Amino acid sequence: MLFSKSFIFTQREDPKVAECNSARLLLKGCFLSMISSGVYSYLPLGKRVLEKVNNIIRKHMNSLGAEELQLSYLQPIEMWEKTGRDKDLGDIMFRFKDRRAREFVLGPTAEEEITEVVRKYISSYKQLPLTLYQIQTKFRDEPRARFGLMRSCEFVMKDAYSFDIDEQGLGENYKKMLAVYQDIFKECGLEFVTVEADSGFMGGDASHEFMVSAGIGEDILFYCCGCGSYFKKEGNCPQCGKNLEEKRMIEIGHIFKLGTKYSQAFDAFFLDREGVRKPITMGCYGIGVSRLLAAIAETNCDDKGIIWPKSVSPFDISLLVLEEKLLPQAFSLSEILEKLKLHVLIDDRKEAAGVKFNDAFLLGNPFILIMGKNYLNSKKIDLEIRKTRKKLNLNEEELIKFLKNEYGR
Amino acid sequence: MLFSKSFIFTQREDPKVAECNSARLLLKGCFLSMISSGVYSYLPLGKRVLEKVNNIIRKHMNSLGAEELQLSYLQPIEMWEKTGRDKDLGDIMFRFKDRRAREFVLGPTAEEEITEVVRKYISSYKQLPLTLYQIQTKFRDEPRARFGLMRSCEFVMKDAYSFDIDEQGLGENYKKMLAVYQDIFKECGLEFVTVEADSGFMGGDASHEFMVSAGIGEDILFYCCGCGSYFKKEGNCPQCGKNLEEKRMIEIGHIFKLGTKYSQAFDAFFLDREGVRKPITMGCYGIGVSRLLAAIAETNCDDKGIIWPKSVSPFDISLLVLEEKLLPQAFSLSEILEKLKLHVLIDDRKEAAGVKFNDAFLLGNPFILIMGKNYLNSKKIDLEIRKTRKKLNLNEEELIKFLKNEYGR
Numbered sequence: 001m002l003f004s005k006s007f008i009f010t011q012r013e014d015p016k017v018a019e020c021n022s023a024r025l026l027l028k029g030c031f032l033s034m035i036s037s038g039v040y041s042y043l044p045l046g047k048r049v050l051e052k053v054n055n056i057i058r059k060h061m062n063s064l065g066a067e068e069l070q071l072s073y074l075q076p077i078e079m080w081e082k083t084g085r086d087k088d089l090g091d092i093m094f095r096f097k098d099r100r101a102r103e104f105v106l107g108p109t110a111e112e113e114i115t116e117v118v119r120k121y122i123s124s125y126k127q128l129p130l131t132l133y134q135i136q137t138k139f140r141d142e143p144r145a146r147f148g149l150m151r152s153c154e155f156v157m158k159d160a161y162s163f164d165i166d167e168q169g170l171g172e173n174y175k176k177m178l179a180v181y182q183d184i185f186k187e188c189g190l191e192f193v194t195v196e197a198d199s200g201f202m203g204g205d206a207s208h209e210f211m212v213s214a215g216i217g218e219d220i221l222f223y224c225c226g227c228g229s230y231f232k233k234e235g236n237c238p239q240c241g242k243n244l245e246e247k248r249m250i251e252i253g254h255i256f257k258l259g260t261k262y263s264q265a266f267d268a269f270f271l272d273r274e275g276v277r278k279p280i281t282m283g284c285y286g287i288g289v290s291r292l293l294a295a296i297a298e299t300n301c302d303d304k305g306i307i308w309p310k311s312v313s314p315f316d317i318s319l320l321v322l323e324e325k326l327l328p329q330a331f332s333l334s335e336i337l338e339k340l341k342l343h344v345l346i347d348d349r350k351e352a353a354g355v356k357f358n359d360a361f362l363l364g365n366p367f368i369l370i371m372g373k374n375y376l377n378s379k380k381i382d383l384e385i386r387k388t389r390k391k392l393n394l395n396e397e398e399l400i401k402f403l404k405n406e407y408g409r
Numbered sequence: 410m411l412f413s414k415s416f417i418f419t420q421r422e423d424p425k426v427a428e429c430n431s432a433r434l435l436l437k438g439c440f441l442s443m444i445s446s447g448v449y450s451y452l453p454l455g456k457r458v459l460e461k462v463n464n465i466i467r468k469h470m471n472s473l474g475a476e477e478l479q480l481s482y483l484q485p486i487e488m489w490e491k492t493g494r495d496k497d498l499g500d501i502m503f504r505f506k507d508r509r510a511r512e513f514v515l516g517p518t519a520e521e522e523i524t525e526v527v528r529k530y531i532s533s534y535k536q537l538p539l540t541l542y543q544i545q546t547k548f549r550d551e552p553r554a555r556f557g558l559m560r561s562c563e564f565v566m567k568d569a570y571s572f573d574i575d576e577q578g579l580g581e582n583y584k585k586m587l588a589v590y591q592d593i594f595k596e597c598g599l600e601f602v603t604v605e606a607d608s609g610f611m612g613g614d615a616s617h618e619f620m621v622s623a624g625i626g627e628d629i630l631f632y633c634c635g636c637g638s639y640f641k642k643e644g645n646c647p648q649c650g651k652n653l654e655e656k657r658m659i660e661i662g663h664i665f666k667l668g669t670k671y672s673q674a675f676d677a678f679f680l681d682r683e684g685v686r687k688p689i690t691m692g693c694y695g696i697g698v699s700r701l702l703a704a705i706a707e708t709n710c711d712d713k714g715i716i717w718p719k720s721v722s723p724f725d726i727s728l729l730v731l732e733e734k735l736l737p738q739a740f741s742l743s744e745i746l747e748k749l750k751l752h753v754l755i756d757d758r759k760e761a762a763g764v765k766f767n768d769a770f771l772l773g774n775p776f777i778l779i780m781g782k783n784y785l786n787s788k789k790i791d792l793e794i795r796k797t798r799k800k801l802n803l804n805e806e807e808l809i810k811f812l813k814n815e816y817g818r
Contacts, residue, residue, distance in 0.1 A: 009530040044476035067453035096505035121418040
């Protein structure tokens with residue numbers, strides 16, 4: 001991909017609206033565009049990162065046998081009245097009427113709708129267990145939208161729902177999901193903690209949150225610097241007795257054992273092996289995808305820009321071509337790398353070297369290749385690792401070996 | 410994929426709400442679920458087809474150098490006031506206010522928003538041309554929602570936008586897009602016609618529509634059975650003089666030369682080579698993705714179910730296992746086929762052969778493999794081609810050769 005032909009127009013100045021590193025760098029780096037306070041569009045660079053995160057999530061969801069679907073955006077208010085959550089959620093939901101006076105909600109979540117859908121198809125224990133998920137934009141009429149994608153009025157969410165014949169089945173599904181969540185966040189390059197949590201307005205009797213430590217976090221945990229554990233409550237560490245210190249955390253995922261609250265409300269029952277009518281036992285499993293993207297940027301950056309983990313970077317390599325006459329060499333090197341399924345952003349612009357370096361650091365692709373004057377003679381290329389700032393000077397064979405090793409190709 | 414573990418629960422009875430073949434079969438076959446009149450959810454089978462169509466579109470858009478982005482769902486009303494289209498579109502738009510009295514629209518299209526976004530980044534002719542696209546759910550407060558996905562209140566749309574320095578650039582982009590649209594619809598297995606059309610409320614001075622002939626179509630063209638041409642106006646064929654007959658058509662795509670209507674309204678100007686300030690010249694290019702999906706089903710079905718074209722079928726093969734003891738053989742055959750990147754739905758259910766055949770015909774995967782009693786002795790398998798109903802009896806080697814040939818593997 002050529003930089004000169006791409007929708008990558010980085011900003012020199014810091015955006016006025018950005019209140020944290022992730023929002024500042026995502027806006028400045030042309031990943032996002034602000035449409036209104038709390039409302040953002042994903043520009044091509046941001047869309048690339050978003051899809052990489054989505055595909056990591058899909059891979060792990062599918063590995064559990066979960067199936068992807070796409071629920072409607074318009075949710076009839078009657079669904080929410082069945083659980084009474086139209087009142088619980090109240091003003092946080094966008095509500096409006098259509099020309100026929102049907103009232104709709106733009107869903108902040110979809111427990112009601114998925115239960116209504118599944119109810120129509122499930123009648124026997126033979127059809128269970130089942131897990132369904134979607135990756136969809138959700139909405140909140142947020143009273144204090146801030147920190148870019150951290151707290152916004154529309155956001156991408158992965159919401160999964162499990163359907164079991166009993167608590168034991170739910171327990172097994174829940175345990176698998178708990179494990180897979182760890183895999184997802186690890187693969188996204190996040191340092192996170194898992195804590196038991198309240199179920200709150202979701203109902204049900206068990207839940208776990210997945211949290212990333214960051215100064216802009218809005219949740220609070222208590223940290224023991226002795227044993228490295230996190231707790232929900234302040235005081236002394238129950239494990240080593242040390243004083244716990246307050247840590248601000250970003251919630252990136254939350255999973256719940258819902259039990260039968262929703263299936264009872266929607267009459268989502270099945271006949272068990274003995275022909276007895278029972279409510280389906282449900283779990284729900286959320287990941288705040290856009291918030292996760294922001295959490296990655298927030299915890300993986302320096303003063304020059306973002307440092308994307310390899311798994312989610314928009315490109316694998318920024319190839320800076322510092323002399324126009326080297327373009328043919330750059331194209332041929334890029335072709336070799338693309339054959340290894342490495343995605344290369346060739347900075348072919350007629351710009352000063354400094355501009356190219358600044359943009360490469362701002363965009364944050366993991367590896368920066370610099371093709372300068374002495375490439376023609378030496379046939380060796382400079383590689384800089386974005387994260388460690390380590391510099392290597394490699395010939396083509398060494399470079400390919402290095403990258404193959406980094407990407408397990 | 411095992412049928413017994415999948416969210417595929419076909420309905421015995423025809424759904425009451427279905428007014429046409431595509432809606433009837435998509436509901437009955439567990440592709441879609443109706444949430445409210447004109448509002449549908451894509452169940453896992455439908456989501457599979459949708460993503461196949463989306464990926465065909467992406468491949469062709471990317472081949473033009475177009476970049477994918479994801480605009481916000483919430484569009485501030487102020488954007489629509491700038492072009493006056495808030496009045497033109499009127500009641501067709503869902504409009505509502507948030508808690509801070511900001512008024513938003515759920516976009517039926519996105520010319521305004523994309524122009525507002527691009528305006529912020531483009532200042533020089535050096536940054537042009539550019540083409541951006543997204544595949545996104547759009548909304549219409551439809552007074553007469555009907556025919557399932559044909560005319561619904563929310564629908565998936567591919568909307569692309571081109572940005573050029575002048576009419577000539579637009580002309581070139583438009584021509585390329587016109588050609589690529591033909592490729593997309595062909596690859597989706599559709600018989601379609603391309604006709605010059607009015608620009609209507611979009612503004613601009615040229616447009617083409619892409620239409621599929623079907624009884625439930627809501628657009629009308631006039632057809633010459635002599636030379637096979639389609640025309641916008643009734644009368645006699647200007648080419649061969651024959652009487653034109655009326656044909657009902659489904660519009661699946663529409664492309665427009667917009668000119669500078671939107672760039673003028675949003676002050677989206679650039680400096681040309683001579684330093685003169687000029688408005689960006691725009692084009693827009695839409696595909697009604699969910700309608701296209703319905704048009705495929707509508708024009709590719711028989712009394713037993715859908716007959717998906719190979720490019721968009723949920724699976725490539727339905728493998729019906731008629732004896733439980735043959736399951737190990739079915740799994741090993743499926744593994745071989747999956748290695749050829751053929752996706753197999755193994756019907757492993759404890760159901761009568763008739764039920765399995767009915768479902769295979771209803772779901773409409775292109776090839777049906779039948780593993781019955783005599784497979785153990787003969788090692789030959791029955792293959793039925795869904796479309797032609799042609800039956801073959803093949804050994805493993807012949808089967809693989811046949812499928813490799815069909816799928817160009």
